Amino acid sequence: MSPEYKSWKEIPIAGVCWVPSTEYKTGDWRTYKPVWDSEKCIRCMLCHIYCPEGAIKYNAETDEMEFNYDFCKGCGICANECPKEAIKMVLEGKE
Amino acid sequence: MAALKQEVIALNGDEAVAYAVKQCDVDVVAAYPITPQTIIVERFSEYVANGEVDTAFICVESEHSALTCCLTAAATGARAFTATASAGLALMHEILGVTSGCRAPVVMAIVNRALSAPINIHGDHSDSMAERDMGWIHIYAENSQEAYDSIIQAFRIAEHPEVLLPTLVGLDGFILSHTLENVHVLPDETVKRFVGERKLPLVRNHEGKLVPFKLDPENPITIGPLDLYDYYFEHKRQQEEAMRKAYDIIKEVHEEYAQLSGRRYGNGLVEPYRLEDAEIATVCIGSTAGTVKTVVDELREKGVKAGLLRIRVFRPLPVQDIIKWLSDKKAVAVMDRACSFGGNGGPLFHEIRHALYDLQNRPPVINYIYGLGGRDTPPYLIHHVYQNLQKIVETGRIEQLVNFIGLRE
Numbered sequence: 001m002s003p004e005y006k007s008w009k010e011i012p013i014a015g016v017c018w019v020p021s022t023e024y025k026t027g028d029w030r031t032y033k034p035v036w037d038s039e040k041c042i043r044c045m046l047c048h049i050y051c052p053e054g055a056i057k058y059n060a061e062t063d064e065m066e067f068n069y070d071f072c073k074g075c076g077i078c079a080n081e082c083p084k085e086a087i088k089m090v091l092e093g094k095e
Numbered sequence: 096m097a098a099l100k101q102e103v104i105a106l107n108g109d110e111a112v113a114y115a116v117k118q119c120d121v122d123v124v125a126a127y128p129i130t131p132q133t134i135i136v137e138r139f140s141e142y143v144a145n146g147e148v149d150t151a152f153i154c155v156e157s158e159h160s161a162l163t164c165c166l167t168a169a170a171t172g173a174r175a176f177t178a179t180a181s182a183g184l185a186l187m188h189e190i191l192g193v194t195s196g197c198r199a200p201v202v203m204a205i206v207n208r209a210l211s212a213p214i215n216i217h218g219d220h221s222d223s224m225a226e227r228d229m230g231w232i233h234i235y236a237e238n239s240q241e242a243y244d245s246i247i248q249a250f251r252i253a254e255h256p257e258v259l260l261p262t263l264v265g266l267d268g269f270i271l272s273h274t275l276e277n278v279h280v281l282p283d284e285t286v287k288r289f290v291g292e293r294k295l296p297l298v299r300n301h302e303g304k305l306v307p308f309k310l311d312p313e314n315p316i317t318i319g320p321l322d323l324y325d326y327y328f329e330h331k332r333q334q335e336e337a338m339r340k341a342y343d344i345i346k347e348v349h350e351e352y353a354q355l356s357g358r359r360y361g362n363g364l365v366e367p368y369r370l371e372d373a374e375i376a377t378v379c380i381g382s383t384a385g386t387v388k389t390v391v392d393e394l395r396e397k398g399v400k401a402g403l404l405r406i407r408v409f410r411p412l413p414v415q416d417i418i419k420w421l422s423d424k425k426a427v428a429v430m431d432r433a434c435s436f437g438g439n440g441g442p443l444f445h446e447i448r449h450a451l452y453d454l455q456n457r458p459p460v461i462n463y464i465y466g467l468g469g470r471d472t473p474p475y476l477i478h479h480v481y482q483n484l485q486k487i488v489e490t491g492r493i494e495q496l497v498n499f500i501g502l503r504e
């Protein structure tokens with residue numbers, strides 16, 4: 001076992017998390033990756049609202065939708081909800 | 096300290112439990128109010144309706160929800176209680192493990208009753224023995240008085256910051272639950288002071304802060320989340336540790352209560368009866384111990400050195416006490432009011448034999464399965480058990496390891 005893991009004597013009981021979820025990257029579960037098309041996008045923010053991981057943000061300075069691939073799990077909800085088909089789900093590594 | 100003067104009330108086992116819960120300053124009681132529920136929550140709901148308690152009484156749609164409700168209440172730092180029996184306990188099965196895994200110190204009374212099918216509502220230990228490995232402390236009462244006393248102790252044990260394990264108190268269906276008995280009750284104030292307020296240990300949260308172990312929007316923590324091969328095992332080891340610590344705490348709480356009430360049940364984990372100089376002994380759980388004690392007295396009159404070891408706490412299993420009291424016996428019979436089908440004996444038998452295994456000279460230990468589905472177990476059957484033990488001592492031979500008693504062959 002890797003030495004970075006703690007023993008049962010060191011960790012809190014009942015699975016209480018001692019690190020925030022932002023340190024627990026869930027992005028490596030992903031099979032399909034959402035790829036965003038700036039041209040088709042009308043900045044309606046629906047994808048931002050629907051993403052269950054909070055992985056999509058609007059950057060006002062660049063006027064771009066930003067995807068955080070450390071936490072995007074590839075569920076495809078954003079692509080499904082996008083009214084402009086501006087998000088395509090592409091097989092990881094094939095984008 | 097002299098024991099307090101106490102009121103004596105005629106209560107059945109269910110009412111004795113409800114009365115104890117009333118005195119324990121419980122925040123939440125959640126229960127499914129119909130069969131296989133018992134008088135416990137019926138009586139308690141009357142206390143709520145009469146304004147005698149300020150407990151939130153939540154009627155839910157199933158036992159699965161009843162326990163979920165109590166578990167979540169306990170996770171916020173509240174004191175929670177529920178009661179069930181038989182099929183109701185079986186329906187809770189999934190949440191029993193969630194409750195212990197979340198270290199939620201719920202106290203639950205189990206009116207021990209048979210499991211279907213065929214349908215049977217009477218007393219045996221099949222229901223809670225089937226939940227042996229769910230991480231709950233198991234305390235079993237011999238009579239209604241002890242059911243009352245055990246409920247009060249159970250809150251102190253379960254909520255102890257070094258333990259934090261849910262605790263069930265078993266009382267035999269009908270034999271105790273529906274039979275009137277004189278029960279000595281402590282004054283309300285005394286019980287309230289004895290049980291006290293919940294003391295929460297501190298845990299380190301995701302911001303690195305030490306915060307009380309409870310769900311609280313001011314100091315958010317996560318309890319019982321996804322926990323895979325990297326840490327699940329460690330959390331289970333912690334539960335085992337809590338069980339080991341519970342051994343001493345059960346003893347301490349029992350002793351403190353004994354000082355207050357004048358009532359003692361052995362050392363709180365096992366109760367030996369005329370066992371010191373006994374040559375042959377039986378081991379049992381629950382109300383049958385009352386019958387066995389009568390038989391032991393009769394045998395002693397005749398000069399037979401018979402004794403009994405009643406197991407009051409089944410989890411954590413008091414291995415050292417079992418060794419202490421049984422190692423020098425010439426023959427031991429373990430009485431099981433539950434059957435582990437295909438397991439070559441009942442659950443108590445397995446565990447008593449296991450506890451004695453490492454001894455150089457261990458007594459022969461046989462098993463009697465009895466009383467399933469509420470089948471009566473009168474004294475003559477217990478006499479039969481002791482006669483068999485005498486025969487084993489005389490001949491040095493065990494004819495049958497696992498026996499069924501009170502059954503038509």
Ligand code: SF4
Nearest residue numbers: 051072073075076078
């Ligand atoms: S695929 Fe799912 S997780 Fe990833 S950005 Fe879209 S909605 Fe969020």
Ligand code: SF4
Nearest residue numbers: 041042044045047082
């Ligand atoms: S839902 Fe589609 S159109 Fe709307 S902001 Fe997201 S990508 Fe753009």
